[in-house]
Amino acid sequence: MVKVLLYLGCTIPTKQYAYEISARNVLPRLGVELVEFPEAGCCGFPLKGINKNAWIYMSARILSLASMRNLPILALCNGCDTSLRKIKTLLNEDESLRKYMAKLLANEGIELHTDVEVYHVVDLLHDVVGVNKIKELVKKPLTGIKIASYPGCHLLRPSDIPRPEDSVDPRKFDNLLSALGASVGYYPDKGGCCGATMLPYSAKYALRVVAGKIKNIKEFNFDAVSTSCPYCMEMLDAKQDAARSEVGDESISIPVFYLTQLIGLAIGLSPKELGLSLNLSPVEGVLEKLGVSLSG
Amino acid sequence: MGERFEPRIVVFACNWCSYAGIDLAGVSRIKYPHNVRIVKVMCSGRVHPEMVLKALVDGADGVLITGCHPGDCHYISGNYKTMRRYLLLRKLLRQLGLEERVRLEWISASEGDRWAKVATDFVEHIRRLGPLRLKEVMSAE
């Protein structure tokens, strides 16, 4: 049993409810005790373009709040994971930055601490819970379904700070999918970017990025895609229709699942417990193969 | 505010690695504090502990002994002798409360940048410790 602070960030608790629902229902069944962390706000990731210090400050805040609770952080979002690990590294390496942040936080009664463990769902499940444990719990293996893992940029890069996955050859995500009985495989640019950060600049171009990704995956005959980042999900799943119309290519259509949703299906949870009715991509076909239906 | 304390630092440098590394900092125009004064010896193994003490007694605020990295000594094992001698010297310096004033560092012929960093760090370190003034104390006695 491992006890962690459930750090939701911004996108998950305000929009990507399926991730939150599936994580809350699946993780405890794998032996992960989730402790609420409601006082933590945004990690600051979206602010870094406006002011890098605002980013550092927001993450320094989360790290300090977590260390007051004396528990490791579990980030569900790739952006949050990168922020927390990057800022932890920056603060540990740069004495003057640390002093500056400590001063900002002291104003609001927070003592700066960075000695807190940060996990993302992928490395927590792979390295702490373990593939074997997950294998043992599988009741309905995802046999015969070929799933493309889509780790997302910020699970991999920048690699000069500790990352949940290998930057060039990510394997953990695939290992987890294999444990569920699914088949996995290579496709070009597995470490590629979904384009979400480009949205505020131009939705048109961002949609072209995601269209390209899906085309790439389909060429290698995958039945579905799985991700562990709310931004990637937003792009691949919610914006799939828009991406299809943007490039005018009808073949751009693929079911997209959160990793936690697939684990939930494999260990026998119902679609409702996994928020599957919120997925906007065509997930029905895969569910049918598994003998479950959205309404059930 | 008085003037900033400018420590006086004596550096023993072996001819083959450290002196060449210090030269390389010059050739590469890498800046470091002016406070260091280099004494060339053929090998760091030539440095007698008394020479270090003499430097401190005669007015140095800090002493840096530099040599080739372990395994790289031009004379096979001179730097190992330096290391053993330095550990003994530190024991003595500890009793005198001077152990912070003396350091042993390995600088290779290709480490001009490392030398500049070592020199900068050591000067800053001694500056924080403040003046030693052993010479004044000794002459007062």
Next chain:
Amino acid sequence: MGEVRIGVYICHCGKNIGGVINPSRVAEFASKLPNVVVARDYMYMCSSPGQMLIEEDIKRHNLNRVIVAACSPRMHEPTFQGVLKKAGLNPWLLEMVNIREHVTWVHEDVPDKAEEKAKELVYAAVMRAQHLYEITIHRLPVVKSALVIGGGIAGIRAALDLANAGIKVYLVEKKQSIGGKMAQLDKTFPTLDCSKCILTPLMVDVARHPNITIYAYSEVVDVSGSAGDFKVKVRLKPTYVDWSKCTGCGYCTERCPARAPREFDEGLGTRKAIYFDFPQAVPRRPVIDPKYCLWFTKGICRACEKLCPVGAIDFNQKDRYIELNVGAIIVATGYELYDMTKLREYGYGKYKNVITGLQLERLSDADGPTKGKIVRLSDGKEPETVAIVLCAGSRDEKHVRYCCRFGCAAAIKHVYYVKHSVPEAKVFVLYTDIRAFGKGYEEFYQRLRGMDDVYFIRGRPAEIFEAKDGSLIFDVFDSNTGQLLSIKADLVVLESAVVPPKDWESLRRMLKISCDPGGFALELHPKLRPFETTADGIFLAGAIQGPKDIPDTVAHAAAAAAAAIGFLSKGEVESTPYLAVVNEDLCSGCGLCASVCPFDAIEIKEEGGRRIAKVNVIRCKGCGACAATCPSGAMQQNYFTDTQIVSEVSALAGGAK
């Protein structure tokens, strides 16, 4: 020597020193120091008028100490020692003060402090100079033979030059055959002659030369002694073939049933368990690879033993060791390719059709795994499109910082290979800069870029992916056209970065020579003495000093040989000036000095009823460890006596008065 009379000379070194501090003021300061008779400054002390100035002063003012404050003693100490010698003074009455590398070049932002520092250094030198004395150099005979380590083109050329000059040469090669990397090449740039055709005659010359002994399949395991008199221990690895009986008929290699990956083909082809590196191998004597031989692995077969017409097979062979006595050593161990699996974004080792330039050489060579056909490794098909990536791992902070110096020309040559083997193929050359610096290289580049369907793209791919058919897809931004190009290639050739050989580090430590940041052997001077090392009698030939192409390697090797010949033909070697010297009146014969000497240069001898330390001037290398250990101060080191060092330390610690 009577009264101490010191001359002090401050060099401006143009603006290098004079642009930061005021040398006249430093000279003025020096003129007031104890026993200073004359102090001057001059624009370039090292120029001949500068040298003349000192020489005349020595005579006119009867000087017996000279201090030159200028650049590093590592630069011009010998120059000014020469001046003293010319003026009839012992050269060790010179003291140099480094006010360029140690002062003006690093403190130009604080000129006041720099000048103060220069003055203090001059002051310390004056105090030290009071205690200098004349030093006698002893001369010792040298052994007129040389060891060449490494049998590539560098070692071959050096060995031949030495041998032709009448010097006995031992050539030690770790592989079965000499020839090195050059033997693996199909052709050489920029002339495109067949590499083996120009190399193998030289290999045969080496084998036949009466002054050369080859130790192939051997390695140097210990080096002791010193310049002029090295003792070198060589391990002859077991070949399981008695080479003295073997005639090199090769029957065994034809009939051996066991196959192994062929190193000579960079892992692409296969060879037998008993093998020559390649058909023209020198010496033409095979070795058995116990990792693949059926007798060693399964206890069966012994076909070679049964078939050998002269009974040369000997499965019981063990390591043998020989000891060589040589006056000089030439290091010619060459280079290795940087492990391309470390450049992970290009997928070498993961994608079958990503290969190194050296592997392309093997594909192109008629003796290679495909008999000279360039094919895709995944399916053996002719490639329609080939991409050649330059600077693969070179000029990269995360991999190898320096330039490989032959990747550009090799890439141009590789374009030729592809077009020669598959004339209708499209070739993309992905370069950052084409450095065609050698003689004939630019013309070669022009010729190849004039060919049809050869595209020089100024850009570097970031990630290479595999398509479903095993071909490779990647994007590359071409700054010539300003376009991001998407390329699909059947074969990707990486012009790999270059590093020192893996086992070099242990040999380097045996030889006690330094290395540069890339790990290559450090030369004595990067421009003026690029083939000598800080260790007397040890010379560098070829790529072990830094990456080199063949023309540069050969020139470097010949230069190293010439330097070694010069060293050996002088007939004698000088003792170090920094000898350990014993004050026999003070010595108690305790022997501590002998116990710390790394060169066995001190013996404790009975003399007149007491024990006294005696220094062997041949063996002493002048480190001074003994002097630092001596409890009575009897052991001193020339030019670095306790008094000399302490007077300098004391002056620097106390500051100039």
Next chain:
Amino acid sequence: MLVSLEAKLINRKYLDSVKELVKPHTPQYCYQCAKCTSACTASKVIPEYKPHLIVALTRMGLIKQLLDSGIIWACTECWKCGEYCPQNVAPVEVIIALKNLAVASGYRPPEDLIAMARNVIELGRISPPIEVLSKEFEIYSRESLNLPPLVRPYAHESMRKTLKDLLGGL
């Protein structure tokens, strides 16, 4: 168009603040291999977006024309350029520095980004919880999904003040 390298174009102050912000990365080390642009996510869909060119313009001090164009906001921050740059220049860090510099000099970032920043200041998150539609056009909210209500971050008032100071007059 000829660009004259006059003193006003080569604005050292801009260059120096970028250099300070990207430490320990050194934009001057860039030798224009354009490996960053070969890797870049944005370059594949926006032809005029070229990280190597952004670095080149930055090191020349031609920063004003770069900020005027607004192109820097197209970066997806996928960090591939930082990962593969052979000189450790990490163009993404340079671009983040340029964005900061743009905002500090009065350029306006994309409106959506401003909205996000305002929400972070006021609510602690980039957006309030929204209602979402399922494929069957059913409306869901946190409440209807039985998810616990969101609360304001710890010490929100003081955080608000600090953030406002840092983010300036957005």
